[in-house]
Amino acid sequence: MPSIEDELFPSTPGKFKIDRSNRQLHRCFASTSTMFLWALFLIALTASYLSFQSFVDSGSRYLTASWGGIQWEKQVRTSAQIHRSGGISVLVTGATGFVGSHVSLALRKRGDGVVGLDNFNNYYDPSLKRARRSLLSSRGIFVVEGDINDAKLLAKLFDVVAFTHVMHLAAQAGVRYALENPQSYVHSNIAGLVNLLETCKAANPQPAIVWASSSSVYGLNEKVPFSESDRTDQPASLYAATKKAGEEITHTYNHIYGLAITGLRFFTVYGPWGRPDMAYFSFTRNILQGKPITIYRGKNRVDLARDFTYIDDIVKGCLGSLDSSGKSTGSGGKKRGAAPYRIFNLGNTAPVTVPILVDILEKHLKVKAKRNFVEMPGNGDVPFTHANISSARNEFGYKPTTDLETGLKKFVRWYLSYYGYNTKAKLVH
Numbered sequence: 001m002p003s004i005e006d007e008l009f010p011s012t013p014g015k016f017k018i019d020r021s022n023r024q025l026h027r028c029f030a031s032t033s034t035m036f037l038w039a040l041f042l043i044a045l046t047a048s049y050l051s052f053q054s055f056v057d058s059g060s061r062y063l064t065a066s067w068g069g070i071q072w073e074k075q076v077r078t079s080a081q082i083h084r085s086g087g088i089s090v091l092v093t094g095a096t097g098f099v100g101s102h103v104s105l106a107l108r109k110r111g112d113g114v115v116g117l118d119n120f121n122n123y124y125d126p127s128l129k130r131a132r133r134s135l136l137s138s139r140g141i142f143v144v145e146g147d148i149n150d151a152k153l154l155a156k157l158f159d160v161v162a163f164t165h166v167m168h169l170a171a172q173a174g175v176r177y178a179l180e181n182p183q184s185y186v187h188s189n190i191a192g193l194v195n196l197l198e199t200c201k202a203a204n205p206q207p208a209i210v211w212a213s214s215s216s217v218y219g220l221n222e223k224v225p226f227s228e229s230d231r232t233d234q235p236a237s238l239y240a241a242t243k244k245a246g247e248e249i250t251h252t253y254n255h256i257y258g259l260a261i262t263g264l265r266f267f268t269v270y271g272p273w274g275r276p277d278m279a280y281f282s283f284t285r286n287i288l289q290g291k292p293i294t295i296y297r298g299k300n301r302v303d304l305a306r307d308f309t310y311i312d313d314i315v316k317g318c319l320g321s322l323d324s325s326g327k328s329t330g331s332g333g334k335k336r337g338a339a340p341y342r343i344f345n346l347g348n349t350a351p352v353t354v355p356i357l358v359d360i361l362e363k364h365l366k367v368k369a370k371r372n373f374v375e376m377p378g379n380g381d382v383p384f385t386h387a388n389i390s391s392a393r394n395e396f397g398y399k400p401t402t403d404l405e406t407g408l409k410k411f412v413r414w415y416l417s418y419y420g421y422n423t424k425a426k427l428v429h
């Protein structure tokens with residue numbers, strides 16, 4: 001590919017007609033033409049710089065289309081206001097996501113300040129995210145539309161509000177989608193995370209950060225139940241690898257800049273307002289529509305199992321982590337002392353096989369599933385997960401209380417109501 005210089009200075013100068021009969025004139029013409037060429041070059045350079053600038057501007061306008069301005073700042077400030085003594089002010093990324101919306105509502109309910117951030121991407125139906133936003137907005141939570149990769153936006157948010165905490169839940173989720181769109185995992189889970197940490201490190205005061213890692217970091221680990229000290233260097237999917245990378249990256253920022261950081265390894269979270277890409281959700285949709293569902297099986301027809309964890313238990317774990325996070329020690333990019341670095345499993349400690357999950361759904365839906373068993377493809381899945389939660393219990397009293405039967409009953413009730421199967425049921429959180 002020709003460089004920009006190649007294009008401005010063609011390699012065929014013979015095209016410029018020079019009068020060779022008069023050396024003086026030639027020299028003069030040559031120097032004039034050189035000057036002329038330089039002038040042309042400078043003009044072209046300036047023009048291309050200006051057009052590049054306008055491209056950057058229009059690009060950032062695109063990124064920042066929905067933020068900025070006095071009114072916007074007022075909304076951010078109001079939403080961040082704390083309404084209880086000893087409360088915290090939290091920036092929740094991924095606020096219209098499944099876990100993000102629940103955590104935002106719970107924080108708000110107890111009187112904390114909450115500002116949401118979400119890019120409303122279309123990994124799954126954005127109308128569900130918009131509905132969650134309406135719910136948040138009805139409780140006085142403002143959600144900024146923007147991406148964690150937008151450094152200007154993040155800096156602006158910290159300019160407007162001195163957040164005490166960041167609850168970082170924005171991510172490219174899903175284990176199997178990484179085969180289809182690997183770059184989206186790098187974009188959100190690596191580049192976006194670093195961008196957020198850069199903003200937090202530079203903030204004055206620095207916030208404490210709690211963020212979503214994943215049970216998938218245990219990968220091919222066979223020791224059960226999974227403890228935080230078990231090996232996590234055998235990821236089975238790119239998704240897991242990016243979450244594991246996130247744990248290493250956050251450690252670095254804790255070490256160099258004194259950011260207080262807590263990583264939470266969530267175990268297959270489910271519940272009302274959940275994620276349509278997850279098995280319990282898509283199974284429900286297919287069962288109700290009379291379509292078959294695909295159930296993966298491991299080698300020798302062994303059923304896969306997950307430590308399915310109900311959303312309300314996860315929310316308690318998130319709030320417990322925020323409350324016990326400790327403080328960042330640095331300011332303006334300078335570390336002043338050691339800050340806590342923690343990682344916790346947030347699971348249910350009671351793995352259930354996928355066919356049993358389907359049994360429970362059938363019971364609550366009162367419809368038989370059309371089961372199609374398939375040998376687990378090499379798509380990033382792991383055979384089972386099982387959390388040891390003693391660290392979280394010791395540190396902040398984490399204690400899951402909802403079993404899969406009860407949790408799925410609540411999910412099904414929400415699903416039928418939200419999608420209009422049962423118009424009598426009220427649409428409540």
Ligand SMILES: O=C(O)[C@H]1O[C@H](OP(=O)(O)OP(=O)(O)OC[C@H]2O[C@@H](n3ccc(=O)[nH]c3=O)[C@H](O)[C@@H]2O)[C@H](O)[C@@H](O)[C@@H]1O
Pocket residue numbers: 173174175213214215216217266267268269277278279280294295296297304305306354381
């Ligand atoms: O806890 C975690 O670490 C992860 O939990 C889920 O990942 P996963 O456990 O794979 O959850 P589902 O996609 O709901 O799958 C649950 C089980 O159903 C199985 N499954 C899934 C889809 C399907 O069509 N058929 C099927 O049998 C999967 O193999 C798996 O065993 C989330 O999607 C991840 O974002 C999260 O990080």
